[in-house]
Amino acid sequence: MKPTRMLLLCVVFTASTAAHAEIYKRVDKEGRVTYSSEPLKGAQKLKLEPLPTMPPPRAAAKERNREVGSEESAFPRVDNATQKRRDDKRLRILEDEMASERQALEDARTQLKVAEDTPQIYTGADGKTYRNMAKYEESVQAAQENVRMHENNLRAIQTEIDNLK
Numbered sequence: 001m002k003p004t005r006m007l008l009l010c011v012v013f014t015a016s017t018a019a020h021a022e023i024y025k026r027v028d029k030e031g032r033v034t035y036s037s038e039p040l041k042g043a044q045k046l047k048l049e050p051l052p053t054m055p056p057p058r059a060a061a062k063e064r065n066r067e068v069g070s071e072e073s074a075f076p077r078v079d080n081a082t083q084k085r086r087d088d089k090r091l092r093i094l095e096d097e098m099a100s101e102r103q104a105l106e107d108a109r110t111q112l113k114v115a116e117d118t119p120q121i122y123t124g125a126d127g128k129t130y131r132n133m134a135k136y137e138e139s140v141q142a143a144q145e146n147v148r149m150h151e152n153n154l155r156a157i158q159t160e161i162d163n164l165k
Helices: 003-019 057-068 080-117 133-164
Strands: 023-027 033-036 044-046 121-123 129-131
Touching: 080 133
Parallel strands: none
Antiparallel strands: 023 033, 023 044, 121 129
16 A cells, blocks of 8 residues: 555544544532533543434435436426416415405404493492403403404415415
8 A cells, every 4th residue: 555545544544533522521519510522520421322414405305316317307397287277276265265354354343343332340349330441451452452363364365365476
């Protein structure tokens, strides 16, 4: 074997062993944990399992494509007419959802109006009538949150419809 190859081989083996460091863990009297690659007084050497590795997703996909034949054959394709039918069906579903969400928003706004117009009252032990402001505010706040939720749903559905067109 040539001396340069032998030297190169020695350097590679030396570098690979240097890359693997020992890890030590020490817990002091106050409970603080210290990790180190240098041995410390009272430290224990940790036995760590090697980390699992896997190829990155793109490399794995390229490898599968090489096995199949070509990148294009590994990816399912749909003709334009089929995709148009799927998009039209999705648009109809989204429009149906939009209509039902609009109705739910109208109902929520009606419930909010009722909650705002209905004072929460109770009769005390002395026979007098009192307003329960905490209960009133709680019911109004719940109704307002319901309205906000339906408004957000409408915006999200509209965004989906816009992205589809």
